[in-house]
Each structure stands twice: as structure tokens, then as C-alpha cells.
Amino acid sequence: MEAHGVHYAIEVIHWVALGVMALVYVLRLLWLFKFKNFRDRQAPGENGDTTNWPALYSLGNVVMPWAMESTRKRPFFYVTFVIFHLGVVAGIFLAFISSLNRPFLEEPVVASIFMIILAAAFLVSVGRILRRLLRPVMRLISTPDDYFCLSLLTVWFGSGVLAEAHISGHLHSEWYLTIYLALTSFFLLYVPFSKISHYLYYPFTRFWIGQTLGHRGSMPASRG
Amino acid sequence: MSTEVESYKIQKMVELLAPKLTRQVVGSLVGCVHCGMCHETCHYVMTHPDDPKMTPSYKADQLRKLFKRHYDWTGRVFPGWVGAKPPTRDVDLDELKDIAFGTCTNCRRCTFNCPMGVDTATLNRIMRGLLTQVGVMPEGVRVVSKDTWELGNQMGVLKEDYVETLEWLSEELVMELDDERATIPIDKVGANIVYTINPREVKYDPRTISEAALIFYAAAEDWTMPSWGWDQTNFGLFSGDDAMGAASYRHLQEKNAELGSQRLVISECGHGYRSTRCEGPNWSKTDQDFVMESSVMTMLRYIKEGRIVVDKTKNSDPVTFHDSCNNARSCGFYEEPRELLKLVCTDFQEMYPNRTENYCCTGGGGAMSMSEYTPRRLVSAKVKADQIAETGAKVVVTSCHNCVDGLGDLIRHYKLDCQVKQLVHLVANALVLEECAISKIPKEKPVPEPVPEPVQEPVVIPVEIPADRVKIADALSGRRILIVEDEEDTRIFLATLLQDAGAVTLEAVDGDEAIATARAEKPDLITLDLSMPGKDGVEAFIEIRNDPDIRDIPVCIVTGHPEFRKVIYDRPVRPPEGYMDKPVIEEDLVANLRRILETSRAEGS
Structure with missing residues (x-):
């Protein structure tokens, strides 16, 4: 089959995969919300805040590395976290924009930005695999799903660099993009069943912990 | 699948x-x-x-x-x-x-x-x-849980001992201050404050009660201590047992309602504060309907309102403050103790990290009651020891009894040159009594001592034994009952009670001994405790039921663990013939055993 034909089929599949992912996400959220809600029955703490501010603060801690000791004391780890997640965002954009507005990705500046981010994310991802393999504590807590997700993302980032290189005219074979879209489709289908779906839960877990501890007065966290 | x-x-x-x-x-x-x-x-x-x-x-x-x-x-x-x-x-x-x-x-x-x-x-x-x-x-958790269920406090303090201790402390304080108003009131209805404590205070550190009483006296507070529902600590927090957490909280809630108080004050205890103030309403599924506060807040309020006056120069040693994890991270309570500390001592050194980032004293989570983990706990305490040593303080102040024990242990272990105190010590020590609220209220004229009546010879009143007691006297006549109970006091109590009812008793202290005795002696009935060292009552019960030689012997569970009822009854064996919660009422136990024996005999015949 011609690469163009396969490419077209994959494009269709990856939109279908997106739909499946959305559906499973909805089911996951319905599942989560079928559990009863916890309500802190105590009167607010002396320093408690009953508004949504502590919950929103908690939610925003992803962009506040100073808010937690674990990120404050490990700035390099935090930077790699940011690069890794920017890579994910860039990768998803690349996949969909390549179908919707390919000329945008052909712009040299845009292409360079995408390639740099994806290449950096690829390197971080390789580092994360090594960390998970080499540190006893990481080996102990890792599941096959953890390794597989990380490996999948690493390959996906690498393939994204090549796909963008193709789009921007540095590589000629259409297969680079086709393989990338195929990987994206698999990624979209696998994500809701894997630990990568953590970002679906993130807003809720952070909001709830902020709400509970804020009501009691210990969120935002304080240090002297 | x-x-x-x-x-x-x-x-x-x-x-x-x-x-x-x-x-x-x-x-x-x-x-x-x-x-x-x-x-x-x-x-x-x-x-x-x-x-x-x-x-x-x-x-x-x-x-x-x-x-x-x-x-x-x-x-x-x-x-x-x-x-x-x-x-x-x-x-x-x-x-x-x-x-x-x-x-x-x-x-x-x-x-x-x-x-x-x-x-x-x-x-x-x-x-x-x-x-x-x-x-x-862990065995320690089992024992503490048992005491909580049976006696309403986690250290097994008997009501008489508790009340006697308060009375003794009260007398001492009255004598020391030469003022009858310094009494520790017990069960005073309508007092502004009901003061609840950690059983550790009664058992090991009654000075903290005296000091709190001194502060209430100085502030001319209308306060009281309850004779029941006084243990603000709550082992349910540590054992994870929400039912126990709810029950312990309700003791306080109900007693406070009975006394009609406006405010329940919790003495300095991190897990007590968290479990009473924060988690209790959640466990008991009741909304908080009265004011609860830590005694730290009470003391701070007294100073701010001018009800007590303190002289901080009386506490001149360098002090640092250790945040209890439960107070700081789970209750957002960390600024008030610092504010108070700065008012009652001259040299305060902050410990780093602090507040919500502070390290645990390593005695939290019930660790002090689990001796099997002590070596590991003391190794983990190195972090805290280094933190304390770095401050150069001679006194580590904390608002938690658990932390007092945990820190005391690590200070001894790592040979640190400092001691642990609570805020109540520093506040009491810094009091300037002559300027406090109490000094502005004139003493009432002393009431003349009543003239003692002449001593008379005791009159012996014949005691009439109630009819149902007479019936009980031979209710178990000639029956051979095996008492399985690890606690000597309880075992002796049960044996005496059953012997008085005419039974012949056999005794076993754990599951293995119970099974061996049952096989050898074939008693008419077994009373079985559930929580025992070694083979516990649950395992022993299953083994008894699975042994064709002894499976027909009726068993009455006598336990301080009502929560085990479901575990026992859900077992894939015939359920026990009786299940009684401790503490047992004498008449009920005898009547219940008699019923079991009679029912079993009828079924057997």
C-alpha cells in the first residue's frame, strides 16, 4: 500500500482513537464520582479557609515549585518534569495539527520549536527510564505498566521529532509521519487504561486535598 | 473472574x-x-x-x-x-x-x-x-484498644483512680495557694469550660493537670473536669479503627452535653486535638455542635484578655518549638503556640524545617505503644535529633504528649543536652499571680469548720440478698467451665464469680492452652476471650469448632472487642452460643451462661 493511503487510514483511526479515549475518560470519571463524597464535618479550623482558595492554590502547585519541599529541593527534577510534560503537549498538538493545518508545522520556527521540545522530552524520558531501572526504590514501586508507558512515550517523542523533520522538509519519507500517527493512535487508545490517565485525576485529587486541608488551616502549607 | x-x-x-x-x-x-x-x-x-x-x-x-x-x-x-x-x-x-x-x-x-x-x-x-x-x-495496639473499649480511656485508668488523683491534686493546690477557689471541680454542671486530658497526665505526669488548674484558677475561670469522657486522645486515629474513633469522641461529646458546657478545651496533645477537634465529628458522623479548642488557644486568649499576666523572664533558657504533625499538618495549628511561646520565654530559637514541613518526633502514630518497633523508631529519630541539636536550645517545647515521650526517648538515645517541656509548664511558671484575674476577686469569708459529731459505734445493718441473687448463687451448680482469659485480674474475677455461682472452673491463658485443656477436661462450657497473645481467641475458636472431640462444647465469647463480632459470626463454622462485651455485668454473665448450658442440654437431649 502507498504511504499516502496508509497515512489517510491512520488519520481516520487516530480521530476514532481520540473518541474512544474521551469515552473511556467519561466512564472513568463516572466511576470515580459514584463513590461517596467526603465532607469534613468539623467546624473550620482557627486558621481555616472555607473558600475555594486553598483548593485552587493546591491545584496550582504544578506551576509553583517552591510550594513543596520535594520540588523546591530538586530543581533539576522539576525542570525535567516540565520538559517531559511540555513534550506530551507538543506531541499531541503535532499529531492533530498535522491533520488540520499542516502548513503551520512547515514554518521553520514552529518546526524548530516542536523538534527541540520533543527531542528534549525524548532525552528526559530516556533519563526517566534509566532512573526507574537503576534506582532500587524505583524498581520496587514500578509496575509493568509504568515501564511500558515510559517506553511508549520515549518512542513516541523520538518518532515525533522525525515526523516534524519530515513535515518541515528535512526527511522525505511519508512513513515517518504515518508511523508517528499510528503510535499516537495506539497511545490514545492505551492511555485511559494506563497510569498515564493520572492527569485525568490530577485536578480532582489536588482540589480535594486542598479543600480538606484548607478547611483545617494547613493549606497553603506554611514554613518559617 | x-x-x-x-x-x-x-x-x-x-x-x-x-x-x-x-x-x-x-x-x-x-x-x-x-x-x-x-x-x-x-x-x-x-x-x-x-x-x-x-x-x-x-x-x-x-x-x-x-x-x-x-x-x-x-x-x-x-x-x-x-x-x-x-x-x-x-x-x-x-x-x-x-x-x-x-x-x-x-x-x-x-x-x-x-x-x-x-x-x-x-x-x-x-x-x-x-x-x-x-x-x-501489634500487641501494644491490641492492649490499648482493649483498654479504650473496656474502660473508656487508652491507658486503662480506672474511674476511681482518676477521680482520686484529681482530688489529691486539688487538695495540694488548695493547700499550696491557701485558697479554696483553687479546687479542681469535677462534673460541675454549667461550667464555661470542660477540660479534657490525655490519660498519660493522670498516670505519669499529673503535674500538667496541676499547672492547667493553676492557670484556670489564675484566670478566674469557671471550669470543670468530667468524671467520664475525659480522655481526649483517641486511639482510633492510630489503629485506623473508625468505630473506636467514633465511640471515644462520643464519650466527650455526650459528657460535654450533659455538663452543659460552652467550650471543650483539649489539653496539649497533637493526636488528641486532631482526633477530637478534626476527625471526631467525621468518625461519629455528627456535625460539630460545640466549641472545641486546644488549651494553647485558651492560654493565649487569657493573656490577650489580661486575665492572666506572665513574666517571660522567668523562662530564660533558650527554647525551640517542635510542631506536632497532627497539629501542624492535619489541623493547621502552628502559629498560636509560637505566639504564646514568645510571650512566656525570652529566648526562642526556630527549628528548621518547621510548621507543615517539620519532621515527626518519631513517637507519633501510636509508635510509643509498639515496643517491637522501638529500635527502628530510634534509628529514624536521628533526623529529629539533628534538627534539635542544630538549634542549640536547652528546652524543646511541644504541644503534644506523644511528642513529649517521643522526643524524650530520642534525647536520651542521642544524648542531647536538653529537656522537653510543654507550653503549660512555661505559662504556669511565668504566671504573676498577684496581677491575674483571680487576685481582683476578693476571697469569700472562710466558712467555719463544722464541729465533728461524736464518733459512734458502727451499726451493723443486716443485708438482705435479693431474690434474683439467691437464684444466681447456685445457678451454675456443679458445671465445669473453662475460662480462657489472658489477663490475670479478669481471669480471677471471672473464676470467683462463677465459683460463687456454684461452678467448677478451669483456666487457660491463651488459645493453645485452651484447646489442650478443653481436649483433656471436656468442660461443660468455655468462656473465650478473643484478644490474647500467641494463638488468639479467634483462631482457638475455629480450632475448637473443627475438632470433633470438643466441637460440641458451647462457647461464650467474652471480649472487649465488640468489633470482632462480625469476624466471629462470619466464620465458616457454627457460631458461638453466646457473645458478651466487657466489662461484664455479673448477673448478666451468670444468667447468660446458665441459659447457654440449659439450651445446650435441651438440644443434646
């Missing part, structure tokens, strides 16, 4: 997990990405760098596996792939016990450092609760 569960206890744990699964708990169970960010925030990890099992996410994964395997469909379908392989055998529960109770003080430091907002400490507490509910717990 088969869940491959072999152990009955694990099946029960799976069932018991269901009601604990709130949206927030499930979020913490599914939200962990195993990033390892919590790793270096835990004092156990920091002091056991070669043991990866100390990492918080590994500890939480123990519950996560159970949850995923039975409640999350990805774990049901692909258990190996997503790490959903929980233990399946009873022997594995010992390891779970060791992890949940022996490698975590539930200090919640990891929770505050998780980028995902996973509440690992809460997950560990849930695991503790599940283990406790199926009878797997």
Missing part, C-alpha cells in the same frame, strides 16, 4: 474496605504515578537509605494492590500489569502489619510533598484499620 483469594481475613479486609472508599480516597488510590517524589520526604527513608521498602508510595501500594485487584476493573483484568497483586495468605498479613504500623507514623509529610495530592498517610491509616478489624495488629 476468580480473585484467587485464599485467606478469610483478606476476604474480610476486601469487604471492609468498601465503606472506606470515598471519592477522595479512591482519588489517592488511583492517582499515584510512582514518580518517587515522596521518597526523600520521609524520616524512615532518610535514616534507612538502603531499604527501598521505606518509601511512602511502597507502603501505600499495599492498600492500592488490594483496591485495584477488587475494585478497579483494570486490576481485575490485568492484575500483573498494573500492580494489582495483593497478598492472599494469612502469613502475608504479618508483613502488612509491619509495614503499616512499623514503618510509618502517619505524619503526613509525604502527603504534603506529593505533586498529585495523594494522601498516603490516610491510605496507611486505612490499611491499619483493615488489619485491626481482622485482628492483626
